[in-house]
Amino acid sequence: MSVAEQSIAGAEARGHGFMASSVGRKVVMAATGIVLFGFVTVHMIGNTQAYLGAEGFNGYAKFLHTMLHGAGIWIFRAVLLAATGLHIWAAVSLTLDNQAARPVGYRAQQPVASTWASRTMRWSGFILAAFIVYHLLHLTTGHAHPNFDHANPYANFVSAFKVPAAAGFYIVAQLCLGLHMWHGVWSFTQTLGLTHPRYDGLRRNFATGLTLLVVGVNISYPIAVLTGCIH
Numbered sequence: 270m271s272v273a274e275q276s277i278a279g280a281e282a283r284g285h286g287f288m289a290s291s292v293g294r295k296v297v298m299a300a301t302g303i304v305l306f307g308f309v310t311v312h313m314i315g316n317t318q319a320y321l322g323a324e325g326f327n328g329y330a331k332f333l334h335t336m337l338h339g340a341g342i343w344i345f346r347a348v349l350l351a352a353t354g355l356h357i358w359a360a361v362s363l364t365l366d367n368q369a370a371r372p373v374g375y376r377a378q379q380p381v382a383s384t385w386a387s388r389t390m391r392w393s394g395f396i397l398a399a400f401i402v403y404h405l406l407h408l409t410t411g412h413a414h415p416n417f418d419h420a421n422p423y424a425n426f427v428s429a430f431k432v433p434a435a436a437g438f439y440i441v442a443q444l445c446l447g448l449h450m451w452h453g454v455w456s457f458t459q460t461l462g463l464t465h466p467r468y469d470g471l472r473r474n475f476a477t478g479l480t481l482l483v484v485g486v487n488i489s490y491p492i493a494v495l496t497g498c499i500h
Contacts, residue, residue, distance in 0.1 A: 353401075
């Protein structure tokens with residue numbers, strides 16, 4: 270079967286709806302990316318309560334678990350789970366389509382328009398997926414935290430980052446998040462039709478500024494704990 274026949278067969282197997290098209294799946298990636306980038310930004314801002322000490326951080330954690338009489342956090346988690354699942358599905362299906370379209374790779378690649386961030390999106394995405402699972406087990410359920418105390422989120426936060434290996438993995442994951450965010454913000458603005466030579470500089474500055482803010486603040490947490498600024 271030729272490459273063209275494989276592509277046609279793949280399209281027929283998926284159907285001919287909006288979600289089956291590459292444009293539809295790119296829109297899904299853009300929409301879910303907005304949700305996920307919004308979450309990491311809000312999550313980063315919320316965690317700044319750690320700099321206020323145990324009372325401020327534990328108060329913030331209590332608010333999250335009691336909003337809407339306890340239903341709020343579960344609604345939040347359900348939306349995030351759906352967004353994450355759809356984002357991964359769209360990314361994997363588009364990647365498989367690209368590979369099917371060219372099953373034999375180029376003998377030598379010389380990137381011209383692509384960036385290092387775009388060329389490492391799969392790897393940064395894989396590392397982030399592994400980190401999300403670890404992070405949930407570490408600071409949400411406590412299964413990967415030997416001294417987890419459900420009544421004291423601040424103590425869990427501090428003791429978690431006192432372990433150099435855990436802090437190091439967190440920092441590496443945030444650097445991957447930076448690569449993913451920068452290219453993701455740039456790409457979804459393009460997918461939403463915001464590409465224009467007059468505005469490309471603004472798009473680039475927005476992507477860079479948001480990425481530096483989120484990654485910089487997130488990396489400050491384990492560094493602050495390791496240096497004793499948060500204790």
